[in-house]
Amino acid sequence: MWKIITLHRDSQSNGQWKELQSTFETAFAAAGMPPKAAMYCNRQFDQNEVVFYFSPAGAELIRSILKRLSAEDGEAPAAEDVTLLVGHNDAQDTSAMT
Secondary structure (H helix, E strand, C coil), X not given: CEEEEEEEHHHCCCCHHHHHHHHHHHHHHHCCCCCCCCEEEECCCCCCEEEXXXXXXXXXXXXXXXXXXXXXXXXXXXXXXXXXXXXXXXXXXHHHHC
């Protein structure tokens, strides 16, 4: 199951977005850069929020943080709707990661 976190744009100023991505990058590297682990964000930013998507393998890497941030279960996002933030280039094919 994919995990989804929605953060308000004002979270950027307090570092929450950067912390989330940095934590994922660290966990991703420490785990040996698993091929199916990836973090995405929505391509079209809403005025008030940004949505982050974590593949099932990616979500396992930072499970406790996602729980603390009340991540929701969801489906894989459409590849054309997201931008890869952390992961392998071939992980852009989100349909292959469900």
